[in-house]
Amino acid sequence: MQPTFWRSVALVLMVALLILSVGMVGVLAGHGAITSGPDVAVAPVQAASGLPQTYDAEETLLRTLYEENAPSVVHIRVVQSNTGQLPSLPSDPTVPQQAEGSGFVLDSRGNLVTNYHVVEGARKIEVRFFDGTVVRARYVGGDADADLAILQVSMDPARLKPVRIGDSDQVFVGQRAIAIGNPFGQEWTMTTGIVSAIGRTLPSGNSVYAIPEMIQTDAAINPGNSGGPLLNAQGEVIGVNTMIMSRSNSSAGVGFAVPSNILRLVAPTLIQQGRFVYPWLGVQGTELSLDLIEAMGLPGGTRGVMIVTVVPNSPAERAGLRGATRVAQVDGAQLPVGGDVVTAVDGTPVDSMGDVIVYLIKSKRPGDSMTLTVLRDGQVQMITVALGERPHDARP
Missing domain, CATH: 2.30.42.10 (PDZ domain)
Structure with a gap:
């Protein structure tokens, strides 16, 4: 059986959410208490009061990266026209399809970056920020060939925290890679790994063309991570998380991101003209x-x-x-x-x-x-x- 490419956008159906909610309750109920037997004594955990908590260098770095970049990441929810192109979904175009993904703040003018496939065919776009603010977003432009899109929100620039865009030409195999996004709707999840390979050329999934120089990473990328940032250890965006190769539809340690230098190339034109011409x-x-x-x-x-x-x-x-x-x-x-x-x-x-x-x-x-x-x-x-x-x- 050959591996399958799966875009990491999470499809959200109300029935699925209901089943998930019931399943979660079952898990919590099954693990909510521990009962001691006659030969088992349960002792209370003693806190080491007065002693400062220490963290190693890795923990300190990751904590800093998260605190600095999580406010730049957004959770995107869309209502799309149902094309019936995906298996197991109803083909009735009158039934709206809900989906979600990730994105990030590009500049203080309210421009956001996400994947084209996250917002393709969207009737309505909702964006949630790290501080809980929820606003409507406007579709500005998209590039199906590079699987990139620009959205815009109307917000006070002082409340927006743009990312820093890195140079993907300087990315190397073995470099630290950090993803922040909303896998399976679990907001602002951070996963870590390394750059596993560079220079991958893979089909965009939106057109007949391929995306060159994609970054491969073993940082966990799952449905819902699409459009979120892949960061280096300096907190710079080196890629836009886009797809995974997996037989199970979830992370198998083979994820791919559109390189930041392609974003640098196409984003200004998408903002100004709505499309990029190759x-x-x-x-x-x-x-x-x-x-x-x-x-x-x-x-x-x-x-x-x-x-x-x-x-x-x-x-x-x-x-x-x-x-x-x-x-x-x-x-x-x-x-x-x-x-x-x-x-x-x-x-x-x-x-x-x-x-x-x-x-x-x-x-x-x-x-x-x-x-x-x-x-x-x-x-x-x-x-x-x-x-x-x-x-x-x-x-x-």
Whole structure:
């Protein structure tokens, strides 16, 4: 059974809440008292009066991080139109669907960050702050491809505590990672771990496009954590918690966050224009495996991306890029071969489609030109592409 990606937004149904409430009462009732037998003496716990409580460095750090950042985190509740797209939910569009997630204060103007999938299709948005304040929020803009959205609340700026945004390019494996959010509706829960991996490219779940440079962490992320911050030990936001890989729909120690530098890139435009426009090449590709290198007769050690398909009427097609031309049989499987092999973009070597996507997002805008170094029929060619505007229903 293959792992499944689950967005960490918590779906809240009234029946489920009732069942949960009954279950909680049962747990409390079953553990509410301890009775001593004839051979057991229960002694009262003595408090060490007059002695100061001491904490180790780890506890002090985490306490400080929580106290400084919890007031920046919000609990988001939404009422959405029911699309019937999720299993076990009624398909009647007249029945509203309630959901919840997390978010955080971006600036003193009342702009909040969350995941796009948390507020997609929301009819009504409610935001609860750490001090108990509850207000309505307005949807400002969203980026389905990066799974980011901006909300806005009308509040006194003095009552808002914006986060500090860190530099996700400086994140490293083994770095401390702290998540604050509302898993399963349990407000302002903090979990800790490390950065398990960086540079992951994963599907957004909202569109055909992938999110590059995602941060993987073993800090527990569960349904309801979506949109909350992933922090470093300095209390800076290094990512926006977005999804988990799990067979059980709950944390299995493999969570993912959108890197803070993508948030830095798209948030100002979302605030000003409501949407972010990406540059577009128009290809689907795959990194070179040993099987692919052997099937295409490429020199050993060749690294790059083979173009599998070229989207019709795309910048790539207009520039003359070529996709796979035939299918090879390898170990009983069909392997597309014969496409152009891209080894560099603007002189920067690439090993995967993730590398190409990262370069496009960070370095280019629609209308810019990009020169690809391509291996075709054993010859190196330089092909210049005039990039377009990414549509919603095509590929990078």
